[in-house]
Amino acid sequence: MTKDSSIAFVLKEPKEAEPAPIATTGALAWTRENLFSSRLNTALTILSLLFLAWMIPGLVQWTFVDAVWFANSIDECRQLSPGGACWAVITARFDQFMFGFYPEELRWRPVLAFVLLGVALLPVLWDAVPARKQLFFFSAIYPLVAFALLWGDGFIFERVNSSDFGGFLLTMIIGVTGISFSLPIGVLLALGRNSNLPFIKLICVTFIEFIRGVPLITLLFVASTLLNYLLPPGTNFDIILRVLIMVTLFASAYMAEVIRGGLAALSKGQYEAADALGLTYWQSMYLIILPQALKISIPGIVNTFIGLFKDTTLVSVIGLLDPLGIIQPILADSTWNGLVVELYAFVGLVFFVFCFAMSRYSMYLERKLSAGDRH
Amino acid sequence: MSEANLTEVQADRSKMQISETEVAIDIIGMNKWYGDFHVLRDINLHVMKGERIVICGPSGSGKSTMIRCINRLEEHQKGKIVVDGIELTSDLKRIDEIRREVGMCFQHFNLFPHLTILENCTLAPIWVRKMPKKQAEEVAMHYLERVKIPEQANKYPGQLSGGQQQRVAIARSLCMNPKIMLFDEPTSALDPEMIKEVLDVMVGLAEEGMTMLCVTHEMGFARKVANRVIFMDQGQIVEQNEPEEFFTNPQHERTQLFLSQILHH
Numbered sequence: 131m132t133k134d135s136s137i138a139f140v141l142k143e144p145k146e147a148e149p150a151p152i153a154t155t156g157a158l159a160w161t162r163e164n165l166f167s168s169r170l171n172t173a174l175t176i177l178s179l180l181f182l183a184w185m186i187p188g189l190v191q192w193t194f195v196d197a198v199w200f201a202n203s204i205d206e207c208r209q210l211s212p213g214g215a216c217w218a219v220i221t222a223r224f225d226q227f228m229f230g231f232y233p234e235e236l237r238w239r240p241v242l243a244f245v246l247l248g249v250a251l252l253p254v255l256w257d258a259v260p261a262r263k264q265l266f267f268f269s270a271i272y273p274l275v276a277f278a279l280l281w282g283d284g285f286i287f288e289r290v291n292s293s294d295f296g297g298f299l300l301t302m303i304i305g306v307t308g309i310s311f312s313l314p315i316g317v318l319l320a321l322g323r324n325s326n327l328p329f330i331k332l333i334c335v336t337f338i339e340f341i342r343g344v345p346l347i348t349l350l351f352v353a354s355t356l357l358n359y360l361l362p363p364g365t366n367f368d369i370i371l372r373v374l375i376m377v378t379l380f381a382s383a384y385m386a387e388v389i390r391g392g393l394a395a396l397s398k399g400q401y402e403a404a405d406a407l408g409l410t411y412w413q414s415m416y417l418i419i420l421p422q423a424l425k426i427s428i429p430g431i432v433n434t435f436i437g438l439f440k441d442t443t444l445v446s447v448i449g450l451l452d453p454l455g456i457i458q459p460i461l462a463d464s465t466w467n468g469l470v471v472e473l474y475a476f477v478g479l480v481f482f483v484f485c486f487a488m489s490r491y492s493m494y495l496e497r498k499l500s501a502g503d504r505h
Numbered sequence: 506m507s508e509a510n511l512t513e514v515q516a517d518r519s520k521m522q523i524s525e526t527e528v529a530i531d532i533i534g535m536n537k538w539y540g541d542f543h544v545l546r547d548i549n550l551h552v553m554k555g556e557r558i559v560i561c562g563p564s565g566s567g568k569s570t571m572i573r574c575i576n577r578l579e580e581h582q583k584g585k586i587v588v589d590g591i592e593l594t595s596d597l598k599r600i601d602e603i604r605r606e607v608g609m610c611f612q613h614f615n616l617f618p619h620l621t622i623l624e625n626c627t628l629a630p631i632w633v634r635k636m637p638k639k640q641a642e643e644v645a646m647h648y649l650e651r652v653k654i655p656e657q658a659n660k661y662p663g664q665l666s667g668g669q670q671q672r673v674a675i676a677r678s679l680c681m682n683p684k685i686m687l688f689d690e691p692t693s694a695l696d697p698e699m700i701k702e703v704l705d706v707m708v709g710l711a712e713e714g715m716t717m718l719c720v721t722h723e724m725g726f727a728r729k730v731a732n733r734v735i736f737m738d739q740g741q742i743v744e745q746n747e748p749e750e751f752f753t754n755p756q757h758e759r760t761q762l763f764l765s766q767i768l769h770h
């Protein structure tokens with residue numbers, strides 16, 4: 131047998147690791163791989179660039195360069211700059227956009243409540259925060275604090291009427307309440323729906339299916355009008371509270387189904403292992419099942435949160451002055467008559483900031499929680 | 506004999522003591538149905554403390570269902586099951602009491618993937634036995650050393666091999682200091698080289714006098730460790746005997762057929 135035809139092989143010298151060729155790493159490689167990898171891709175890249183080059187200058191011109199930031203009426207805006215955005219309407223009505231008709235001298239209270247909301251959220255959103263336990267205690271009592279600050283308690287803080295609430299203050303109240311209560315209620319509903327106690331199961335299924343099958347607007351109308359016929363005459367049931375309940379129930383039903391999806395994704399073995407160790411039902415839910423199911427459901431949960439947050443704008447239909455409700459009289463006001471885009475763009479932008487923040491946070495959370503499972 | 510069934514284990518039978526008086530499990534006339542399907546038919550089984558019982562039989566014969574009735578993962582409809590002196594009824598308190606004393610290992614390990622190995626082991630002692638965390642961790646490390654993986658304590662289950670995971674699952678059960686251990690095909694999801702490491706741990710348990718019920722087709726293990734082998738078919742106990750007799754001189758024709766199938770292919 132000659133040496134060439136032999137199939138026997140023994141490695142004589144170890145092969146050193148070498149750096150990857152330049153063309154496969156770095157910015158240049160990224161560009162080539164992602165933007166110019168094929169003829170079609172190259173064409174699309176060039177088209178997109180052309181489109182952006184055509185769009186952006188005009189947009190920047192209108193939004194920033196030619197924009198008017200301060201003026202007293204649309205006419206003044208147009209005089210100063212005929213072709214630019216008239217943001218003056220926002221600056222002029224900024225307080226209304228933020229607080230509605232909340233008494234001016236008391237507006238420090240919602241501001242403080244908002245700042246404290248940040249403090250209350252810290253331990254919930256971030257596990258490395260110092261003194262997390264104490265902060266959690268604060269988070270637990272925060273709803274009471276916020277209530278006292280916003281509506282007043284009649285002793286230290288002067289009372290404020292629900293009809294004065296408006297703007298993003300209202301959005302935040304409905305959004306934050308809905309978000310913080312719909313998750314626990316949704317969890318309970320999902321567990322109830324999976325329960326093997328027929329009565330509990332029936333209640334949960336009926337509730338979920340009913341609430342999911344009805345448009346939110348209908349529920350809001352029920353809250354604003356129909357309830358008056360059902361309640362004994364003379365009962366004073368705060369309109370914002372009614373809306374809060376309806377929005378929370380609505381989101382809870384969706385949340386329950388999202389979480390049920392997460393529960394279904396767990397193997398039966400997890401339940402059995404927890405049972406076999408002697409954990410009680412609530413212990414195994416709290417320690418084993420929910421941490422895993424909620425983790426799986428994060429995208430769906432945040433999706434529901436975002437949906438809920440945007441759905442708060444529906445309350446304008448029943449006459450509450452959320453940001454869209456604030457816009458209506460401005461549209462009709464002769465001083466600003468003719469402005470539309472600026473108003474909606476502003477409200478849209480603020481909503482986008484909040485929703486985008488939630489979305490980014492959920493991505494961060496998913497990345498953090500998936501650190502443990504490398505299968 | 507198939508390769509998987511050949512895994513050789515060393516065991517010292519002289520250490521395995523069976524109590525003459527203390528009953529661990531008593532199953533009397535137990536029946537179970539899934540809907541209309543009669544899965545378990547008149548099961549009678551009397552297990553003394555310290556016994557090591559291997560249960561085998563064809564797929565679908567009800568082996569898993571039977572041992573899962575012992576810790577109430579499945580509910581029986583007729584007959585009586587008494588575990589460690591406590592009769593199983595639908596009384597949740599009794600079920601919890603029994604589950605505290607009965608450990609179980611599953612075919613697919615069922616570790617909790619979101620918890621570290623150490624947390625997997627300390628969870629039940631802390632929450633069920635109300636043990637202080639520090640003490641629970643000491644106990645956990647003790648058992649992790651016994652199954653020879655203390656260095657993995659802070660990893661997650663997904664980072665371990667199958668054999669390591671099953672040993673963690675055994676350690677997790679042992680942390681509850683159970684009187685009885687149930688095994689449902691603990692090695693059948695494992696590669697051949699991992700089977701031995703798990704069987705070795707189980708032999709160690711047997712040598713310490715643990716009462717064990719083990720569904721397995723590891724005949725080497727059955728020969729060396731079991732004091733009784735039970736053969737099930739179609740929801741019934743068809744034959745039971747000492748391992749030597751059982752393998753060399755099976756009486757029932759279904760046992761003969763089953764053994765010839767698993768031993769000569």
Ligand SMILES: Nc1ncnc2c1ncn2[C@@H]1O[C@H](COP(=O)(O)OP(=O)(O)OP(=O)(O)O)[C@@H](O)[C@H]1O
Pocket residue numbers: 539542544562563564565566567568569570571
């Ligand atoms: N939840 C269930 N509902 C209905 N039938 C079931 C259920 N679980 C098991 N069975 C049936 O009961 C019978 C016994 O199942 P079991 O799992 O106890 O068998 P096994 O002896 O453990 O089999 P294997 O060796 O495949 O694990 C099978 O016919 C199975 O199809």
Ligand SMILES: [Mg+2]
Pocket residue numbers: 568569570689690
């Ligand atoms: Mg089975």
